[in-house]
Amino acid sequence: MAVQDFLARSAERFPAKIAAICGDRRISYRDLDQQSGALALGLIQLGVRKGDRVALLLETSIELVLGIFATLKAGASFVIVAPELKPERAHTLIEDSGARVLVSRESDALRYASVPSIVRCVVVGPPSAGGVPESFHRFSALATREESGVELPIVEAEALAALIYTSGSTGRSKGVMLSHRNIEFASASILEYLQRRADDVFLDLLPLSFDYGLYNLLMPIRLGATVVLERGFLVPAQVGGVVRREKVTVLPLLPPLIALLLAYARGSASEWTEVECVTSTGQPLGAHHAEGLARLFPRARVFSMYGLTECKRATYLPPEELHRRPTSVGKAIPGTRVHLMDERGAPIHEPGVEGELWVEGPHVMQGYWGQPEASAAVLLPSERPGERILRTGDRFVRDEAGFLYFVGRRDDLIKTAGERVSLYEVERVVGAMPGVRELAVYAVPHEILGQVIEVALVLEAEASLDESGVLSHCRELLEKVKVPRRVRFLDALPRTATGKIDVRALQETGELRP
Numbered sequence: 001m002a003v004q005d006f007l008a009r010s011a012e013r014f015p016a017k018i019a020a021i022c023g024d025r026r027i028s029y030r031d032l033d034q035q036s037g038a039l040a041l042g043l044i045q046l047g048v049r050k051g052d053r054v055a056l057l058l059e060t061s062i063e064l065v066l067g068i069f070a071t072l073k074a075g076a077s078f079v080i081v082a083p084e085l086k087p088e089r090a091h092t093l094i095e096d097s098g099a100r101v102l103v104s105r106e107s108d109a110l111r112y113a114s115v116p117s118i119v120r121c122v123v124v125g126p127p128s129a130g131g132v133p134e135s136f137h138r139f140s141a142l143a144t145r146e147e148s149g150v151e152l153p154i155v156e157a158e159a160l161a162a163l164i165y166t167s168g169s170t171g172r173s174k175g176v177m178l179s180h181r182n183i184e185f186a187s188a189s190i191l192e193y194l195q196r197r198a199d200d201v202f203l204d205l206l207p208l209s210f211d212y213g214l215y216n217l218l219m220p221i222r223l224g225a226t227v228v229l230e231r232g233f234l235v236p237a238q239v240g241g242v243v244r245r246e247k248v249t250v251l252p253l254l255p256p257l258i259a260l261l262l263a264y265a266r267g268s269a270s271e272w273t274e275v276e277c278v279t280s281t282g283q284p285l286g287a288h289h290a291e292g293l294a295r296l297f298p299r300a301r302v303f304s305m306y307g308l309t310e311c312k313r314a315t316y317l318p319p320e321e322l323h324r325r326p327t328s329v330g331k332a333i334p335g336t337r338v339h340l341m342d343e344r345g346a347p348i349h350e351p352g353v354e355g356e357l358w359v360e361g362p363h364v365m366q367g368y369w370g371q372p373e374a375s376a377a378v379l380l381p382s383e384r385p386g387e388r389i390l391r392t393g394d395r396f397v398r399d400e401a402g403f404l405y406f407v408g409r410r411d412d413l414i415k416t417a418g419e420r421v422s423l424y425e426v427e428r429v430v431g432a433m434p435g436v437r438e439l440a441v442y443a444v445p446h447e448i449l450g451q452v453i454e455v456a457l458v459l460e461a462e463a464s465l466d467e468s469g470v471l472s473h474c475r476e477l478l479e480k481v482k483v484p485r486r487v488r489f490l491d492a493l494p495r496t497a498t499g500k501i502d503v504r505a506l507q508e509t510g511e512l513r514p
Contacts, residue, residue, distance in 0.1 A: 001157070001180070001184050002072065002155040002157065002159075002161075002180045002184075003072050003161050003180050003183050003184065003218065004036075004069055004072040004073045004155070006187075006218060006221045006222035007019075007029070007032060007033050007036065007069050007221055008033060009224075010029050010221060010222070010223070010224035011029040011030055011032065011033035013198075013224050014029050014198070014224045015028065015029055015030040016028055016029075016030060017029055017224065017226070018226050019032045019221060019226065019227070020032065020062060020065050020217075020221075020226070020227050020228075020229060021226065021227070021228045021229065021246065022060065022061055022062050022065075022228075022229040022230075022231075023231075025062050027062050027065075029224070032065065032066065032069070033069075035066055035143045035144065036065075036066045036069035036070040036073060036143075037070075037073055037152070038142065038143050038144060038145050038146075039066055039067070039070035039139070039142050039143040040069075040070040040071070040072075040073035040074040040152055041074075041145070041150045041152070042070075042122075042137070042141075042142030042143070042145055043070060043071065043074040043076070043101060043122075043142070044074050044150050044152075045150060046101060046119075046120045046122075046137060047100065047101075047119060047120060048071075048074045048075075048076050048100060048101055049075065049076070050075035050076070050153050050155070050159070051075070051076070051077075051159070051160070052074075052075075052076040052077075052099075052100045052101075053076060053077050053078070053079050053097045053098055053099040053100065053163065054067070054071040054074075054076050054077070054078055054079065054099055054100070054101045054102075054103065055078075055079045055081055055093075055094045055097060055099035055101070055102045055103070055104075055112075055118075056068065056071070056078055056079065056080050056081065056103050056104075057081040057083055057090065057094070057102060057103065057104035057105075057108050057112065058083065058103065058104060058105070058124060059083050059231055060204075060207065060208060060229050060230065060231045061124075061229075061231075063103075063124045063139060064080070064208060065217065065229070066143060067103045068080075068208075068217075070143075072155070072161060072180075073152050074152070074153070075152075075153035075155050075159070076100075077159075077160040077161050077162055077163060078161075078162050078163075079093070079094070079097045079099055079162070079163045079165070079175075080162075080164075080207075080208050080209040080214070081093050081094060081209065082207055082209040083105075083108065084207075087111065089173075090112065091112060091115065092173070093165050093173065093175075094112055094115045094117075094118070095115045095116065095117065096165075096173070096175060096369070096370065097117075097163055097175060097369065098117045099115070099117055099118060100117055100118065100119050100120070101118070101119070101120045101121070101122060102115070102118050102120075102121045102122070103121075103122040103124065103139065104121065104122075104123070104124065105123070105124055105125055106123045106124075106125060106127070106128055106132065106136070109121040109123050109132075109136060110132075113133065113135065113136075119135065120135050120136075120137060121133075121135055121136045121137070122136075122137050122138075122139050122142060123136050123137065123138055123139060124139040124140075125139075155180060156180070157179065157180050157181040157184070158179050158180070158181055158386075159179060159180055160177055160178070160179055160366065161178055161179055161180045161182070161183055162178045162183070162214075163175040163176065163177060163178075163369050164176045164178060164209070164211050164214070164309050165209075166309055174368040174369070174371060174374060175368060175369030175370070175371075176211075176309045176310055176365050176368065176369075177365055177366040177367050177368065177369050178312075178365055178366070179366055181362060181386070182312070182362065182363055182364070182365060182366070183215075183218065183312075185335065185361070185362040185363050186215070186311075186312040186313060186363040187215060187218055187219050187222055188222075188335075189313070189333045189334045189335050189336065189363065190215065190219065190312075190313055190316075190333065191219055191222070191223065192334045193303075193316055193318075193333060193334055194250075194277055194279070194303065196219070196220075196223060196225065196250060196277065197223065197225070198223050198224040198225055199225070199249075200220065200223065200225040200226070200249045200250050200276075200277075201220075201225065201226045201227075201228060201246055201247055201248050201249050201250065202216055202219070202220040202225060202226070202227045202228065202248070202249075202250040202252070203227075203228045203230070203239075203242060203243065203246070203248040203250070203251050203252075204216040204217055204227055204228065204229050204230065204252065205230050205239070205252070205253075205257070206252065206254070208229075211309045211312060212252060212254075212281060215312060216250075216252045217229070220250075225250075226246075228242060228246045228248060230242065235260070235264075236260050236261050236263075236264035236265070237264065239257075239261065240272070243272060243274060243275060244274070247274050248274055248275060249274060249275060249276045249277065250275075250276065250277045250279075251275050251277070251278050251279075251297075251300075252278075252279045252280075253278060253279065253280050254280065254281070254282050255280065255282050255283050255285075255289065255438075256438055256493070256495070256501070258280060258285075258289050258292070258293065259289070259437045259438050259458075260437075261296065262289070262292040262293075262296065263437060263460060263461070265295075265296050272296050272297045272298075272300075273298065273299060274299075275297045275299065275300045276299055276300055276301065277300055277301055277303070278293055278297050278300045278301070278302045278303070279302075279303045279305060280302070280303070280304055280305065281304075281305040281306065281307055281313075282500075283406070284304060284306075284326070284327045284328065284329055284405070284406055285302075285304040285322070285326055285327075286326055286327055286431070286432075287326040287327070289326075290302065290304075290322050290323060290326040291323075294323075301319040302319050302322055303316055303317065303318075303319060304316070304317040304322060304326075304328070304329055304330065305317070305329065305330070306329035306330075306404075306406065308359075308390070308392060308394075309365075310364065310365045310378070310390050310392075311359050311361070311363050311364045311365065311390050312363055313333050313363070314332065314333065314336070314338060314357070314359045314392070315329045315330045315331055315332055315333060315338060315404055316329070316330045316331075316333055317329055317330030317331075317403070318330065321403070325399075325403055327405055327406075328399070328403040328404060328405050329404055329405070329406055330403060330404065331402060331403060331404065332359075332361075333363075335361060335362070336359065336360060336361030336362075336363060337359075337360045337361060338357055338358065338359050338360070338404070339357070339358040339359075339360065339389075340353075340355040340356070340357060340358075340396060340397075340398055340404075341355050341356050341357075341358050342355050342356075343356075348398075351397070351398055351399050351400045352397055352398075352399070353397065353398075354395055354396070354397050354407055355395065355396065355397075356391065356392065356393065356394070356395060356396075357392045357394050357395070357396045357404070358380075358389050358390065358391055358392065359389070359390045359392060360382055360384075360387060360388070360389045360390075361387055362386055362387050364379070364387065364388040364389065364390045365379075365388075365390070367379060377391075378390060378391045378392075378393070379391075393409075394406065394407075394408070394409055395407040395408045406424070407422070407424065408422040408423075408424040408425070409423075409424060412424045414443040414451045414453070415450055415451060416443070416446075416449050416450055416451045416452055416453065416481060417449045417450070417481050419481050421453070421481060421482050423441045423442065423443065423453065424441075425478070425482065426441045426453055426455070426474070426478065426482055426484065427439065427441040429473070429474060429477050429478055430455055430457070430470060430473070430474065430484075433465065433470065433473055434463070435459050435460050435462070435463025435464070435465050436457055436458075436459060436460075436463070436465070437458045437459060437460050437463075438457070438458040438493055439455060439456065439457050439458070439493075440455070440456045440493055440501045440503060440506055441453060441454070441455050441484070442454055442456075442503045442506055442507055443507070444507055446485075452484075452485040453482070453483075453484045453485060454484055454485065454486045454487075454488065454506070455470065455484045455486070455487045455488070456487075456488045456489075456490055456493060456506055457470070457487060457488070457489050457490070458489075458490055458491065458492060458493060459489065465489075467486075467487040467489075470484075470487045471483060471484065471487065493506075494506065
């Protein structure tokens with residue numbers, strides 16, 4: 001099944017039902033299907049062909065949803081470019097993708113129309129007072145045009161559906177190539193273990209340029225459910241208001257927002273009784289967050305998950321295991337396999353032995369756009385037709401029952417004083433201290449030691465921690481080389497456009513000298 005068929009089938013079953021809500025705007029499945037189909041025909045008449053890329057530089061909006069499905073119906077693949085990106089980075093992503101058409105606000109179209117591959121711009125919003133180039137076309141006109149006699153192409157399962165660019169915190173950004181088959185399988189597997197229904201209401205607080213946000217649009221559309229789209233992260237009081245107003249039943253979260261919600265609610269469950277399903281990814285939940293979510297969402301099943309953009313989702317922890325194994329990320333998602341491998345590429349079967357996680361299944365990406373060497377470094381062939389094996393680079397251990405526990409990221413190893421140190425090990429020790437709401441552990445340059453460790457903390461309102469207390473705690477539980485050189489206390493951690501902690505911003509203000 002092609003991804004655009006998610007919409008077509010739901011529109012056939014539930015034509016009058018609200019598909020998406022964004023602010024004060026609502027669109028039914030019938031209108032979403034018809035308008036995206038008209039826009040697809042318009043894109044084809046503008047020159048878009050099967051295999052082309054269309055760049056969507058829009059904030060979260062109904063137009064962005066229409067643009068995604070129109071691009072797919074035209075046989076092309078979409079590239080969502082977050083409008084929060086710096087102009088230089090946005091220009092680089094559009095140019096790297098080789099997009100032929102840019103869909104954006106007029107101001108952005110004027111800025112990025114000079115990208116060599118761009119031949120047409122589809123402009124969202126009212127026209128400006130001045131004139132615009134002939135290559136600019138109005139989104140509203142294309143999305144409401146009558147039948148033109150042009151037919152929509154048939155799209156194969158292995159065709160490219162999306163390029164999702166990684167955050168690129170270091171080095172060149174990678175465009176993760178996802179086929180229709182990748183997205184179709186991953187969404188089906190996730191919906192299977194979440195056990196969601198057509199009468200659900202999803203709240204999507206995450207940018208659609210982020211794979212977690214994107215799938216929390218595509219999955220409810222596949223079900224025929226309703227998705228409530230919000231522009232950016234809301235403060236906890238606003239989340240509660242949206243949950244109550246729209247009767248939200250499915251709430252995807254990230255650990256930073258969980259921390260804010262728990263601090264805001266202070267154990268109250270009165271605002272959250274509609275929610276039936278809470279999902280979290282990015283890092284293991286831990287006992288503190290697991291207990292807090294159980295109080296805050298008394299009717300909800302809470303899923304702790306692990307994944308990468310390169311395979312969307314790799315593992316999940318069944319909710320009934322959360323209180324027994326709050327730091328576990330579970331086992332492989334349905335229809336896939338995970339393998340724990342040693343440095344020689346041999347499987348590890350013994351519990352408690354650390355290894356690299358390999359993920360195998362139809363959800364593994366096609367590769368990195370235009371980067372065959374980088375693709376070959378992480379992808380291996382599978383014995384199963386149509387599948388690949390992804391070397392995640394992340395380190396895990398397995399317990400006696402086969403549940404996986406995250407040990408460290410591919411990029412969290414640093415070298416200080418000649419020794420290799422895992423930043424995640426420090427994060428676990430400091431994060432377990434009472435009073436810590438959020439933290440970031442990162443390395444900064446040091447002229448003698450090469451790198452040293454810093455910690456940035458956001459505390460609970462009643463916490464009385466200070467630097468000496470944190471360092472004393474670390475000295476008790478960590479080897480000397482792993483003890484941070486400095487602890488910083490902040491009101492909030494800096495974040496990227498996708499809500500991740502902006503480590504680079506912390507590093508730029510944290511260089512230590514001997």
